[in-house]
Amino acid sequence: MSYEKIKFEIENKVAYVGFGYNCDKSMTVLDEKALTELRDIVEELHQKKKELDGVVFHSLKKNCFLAGADINLIASLKTENEGAHGAEQGQNIFNRIEDLPIPTVVCVDGVCLGGGMELSLSCNTIICSDNPKTQLGLPEVKLGLIPGFGGTYRMPRRVGLPTALDLILTGKGLNSRKAKRVGLVDEVYPKENLVKMAPKHFKGSKKKQGFKDTIEHLASDNFLSRKIIFQKARENVLKQTKGFYQAPLKILDVMEAGMMKGRSSYLASEAQAFGELCVGEQSKNLQHLFFLMENSKKYSGPASSGELPKLKRGAALGAGTMGGGIAWLMAESDMAPLMKDIGPEALDLGLKQSSSNFMGKVKRKRMTYEEFERKQRSITPQLDYSGFEKTDLVIEAVVENMDIKKSVFAETEKHVTESCLLTSNTSSLSVEEMSKALEKPGRFAGLHFFNPVHRMPLVEIITHSNIAPETIEALYNWCLKVKKTPVIVGDGPGFLVNRILMPYLNEAGYLLIEGVPMKELDEACLNFGMPMGPCRLLDEIGIDVAVKVAKIIHAGLGDRAESSDLSQQMVDKGFLGKKSGKGFYIYDEAGKPVGPNEEALAILGSARKKMSETDIQMRVFLPMINEASYILDDGIVKKPSDVDLGLIFGIGFPPFRGGLLRYADGEGLERIYKAIDKFASEVSANRYAPSPFLKKLVDDKKKFYDL
């Protein structure tokens, strides 16, 4: 029998089952066709078991064993029953693999995730390559799912309960070295030798249990300690997800209740849970986000005609915290950056920033000290422009002042080649205006990183009227290469993210003045899923910076962006936020908030207002949706998905909500429109006047994502 998606051959009494056959994508997934073929192959193996010494599963695809089940397949599931049934079908195939009376060895080279991992777990022996791309794990939880093909059943049996819980609840992947250490794989080989070595594992695949394993086994394999382990895991999950995420809790329920169950009844409960989760709103939102991210990995901006500049060597202009962060990013991606500033103190500051970013990785053993030394030393701190002629990408991060930036660019342009891209990490100044300082503006763009650079994935690529498409595309690809999420945005006050953040912060000020207690305000936003309430966020940004940006946005957008004068009063009193130790909150030396700053709250007077949590949330999130409509109307970004990506990766808008506009779509635009309109008459006509764009959507009975 011949197959299209899986290569099946028998050689010297060994059956070889090869995935990634006739596959032109970079990643192989288990789609419907592949699953059907796999089922047939497994049945064929059962028939031929007498003539076979064993079975070897492997991949024909470079750097990918199996990246999991096809997410499109999961996304197409409509009902709980359909979901559960889908999971059962996969489980049945893997059960049949597990039940083969002949030895089964799986050779993992490259990515082995989700369904691929679950398939591997149903084999007797897992061996993997030392390829740095090799990665094993069960990331389903990140999509709001439970591994549904027996992963939660078999993983604890292979690596023990504590490790299994860690892997399944965090969804993290293990490299070959770690996978071997936790006992997930039996042996690691150079990738060229992997399949060749597989038949040697047919015999004696039962590994010897070491003393440590025995102790661990004894410690975790009794009723009481299991109970403690689950309790601890549950506490951890609640701490890390603040209870927002259903999947990890569901996983814990299934695993704990199933500890005493046999295979078939356990798997039935796993499939049931999978069915429930996969059609749930949260998982749908997370799947939505997954697709957004996948789509953002392909450039879809204006088409370039010429050759793209190659960005090999970088330079950071300005070596403060931001410049140091940018130099770090460039050093991390082997761009041996120059880091220029005008004084030696700033250079030290930049080096400190870069070093502390690297040291975080060294401490977590993500990097050796030697690698750190090489990369950190690849940064050349300097006070002049020597070497700029050799750079391909310059990112400017000097003070936020148009005249200074313009003169810096005019000067820099004299020291670089024509093909060098010049970019500004401005957070608020007009990129259009700045481009006028350059003789060749085609190679210029805004490149807005969020602070801290090493934590925040989003980068706004800001265009202007004279930009060359090659510049946009090259920057976009570069952002992806340095593992950032780029969004192409048009020039305008606050660009994308800061402009939508504006009402979040502004309304917070008004609510405080109205007498809503700060604690309730911040908590309402935390309970919505935001990583920080607006007052904490203002402290983090720096209240003086926020005032400056607010003025620019107000000037650009008019009265709907007017902020209260609360922030200005705070600045006048020297309450600048975390950096000055006092803002809305008081901070200790390590920068941890220790309590509210009563002196600041005293500015507000004694008015107190009781407002429900939902009302507070509506007051801050509705104007954000309203502003996003303006942004789409103004063409700052092209698609609603850009807004959603921007907010999730730029300010940590709760991922489980799928993004601001997906949230709006889910709530119903008509409802949202009415609520905004109501605020316009009750709170402020200026700040809450619904955008005409939003009104048109409602009139047309459309959603944002219908655009």
Next chain:
Amino acid sequence: MTLSLKDVYIVDGRRSPHAKAGTDLKDVAAPFLGAYLVRKILDATSIPSDEVDEVIIGNTGSPAKYPNVGRVIALEAGLHKKTSGYTVHRNCASGMEAISQAYMKIAAGRCDVIVAGGVESMSQMPLIYSKEMTDLFVNVMKARSFSDKVKALSAFRPPFLSPIIAIEQGLTDPFCGLNMGLTAELLAREFGITREEQDEYANKSHHKAVAAEAEGKFADEIVPLAYGSKLDKLLHKDVGPRGNSTVEGLAKMKPYFERKSGTVTVGNSCPITDGGSALLFCSEEAVKKYNLNPIARMVDFHFHGLEPERMGMGPLLAMDGLVKRTGVAISDCDLVEINEAFAAQLLGVQRGLRDKEIAARFDVDTVHGEIPEEKLNVNGGAIALGHPVGSTGSRLVVTLMHELKRRKADKGIASLCIGGGQGGACLIENLIK
């Protein structure tokens, strides 16, 4: 047939700040004292990273982790992987040997672009197990059975554990058995060089170096280096020169090598030091191709041997040979840099230059004349700046070329004595006048 030599240009030369061993640069391994200089020098030119023919680095410590420091520096500097790199060792003149090889390869037309220099991390020179202890380890490892192992272990004696200090052994001549300091003592005794003379000389070295630093003269040659365990600080200047040094203070120090009746102290000798230096050498073709603006031309070099126990007189013989080779008299030079290994040794060289009889003892038949103070080590020398052994030979040339340029002067000699009984010298001509 005579080999016609091409002109050899020194496009640029830089050095690291020097720091006394065990201080600021103690954690910086040898390659990192040089690699960043190479990157910095090349960044300032239009030479692409794949157009460097050789990287030649002088180093004496040969760190176990980096047996071929030259190649490691080539790679750490971001040069193309095809770049050839090697390490040379001629004791104190390793850096000068490196630039001499660069000179020869370009003069002979074999290469067009070479980076040469030297690095030394004297802080990181190791302590070594004694031979007895090493043998014991070998025997224990060889032993098969448990009883054999016990037997092998039973040979252990506590003194086995006293380590060999690599740096001390390296500074002791293996042929005559004298420590370098004792060779200086010998010169002081034979030529009647007094303690006062030595201390006075040493004191001046410190003040010259401090003044040069204060006037910003080292800004052109020093490239700040990141240091500390987190590599988040920049060292901008030398750690060693003492502005508060006085002759009286130096006079209080005890002789270190000949403890009872000697005159050589730690104060009038150079301190052991960490540092590196690098220079970019180019042929005329490369200068034109990359539109370079070389600072200097290297005219020639010379190395010469003598009795190991009088190694300090090396510069006398080396400079004498260089003069004969080039026809340029020492007195025709605007500046001379002679390494200050020991004040006594440097003063000995001065005696040899002015005293026919002393010169004759070393088979030098010319009286070259003493080098006037205003030409010699004008920005201080190793007594203040330190002597990172593998680097000094090239460091002297870096310092010399920048000072010649600053003075818009013409020619200068850099020379040094070499442990083991040799001297080295080279002549450069300033091109920026």
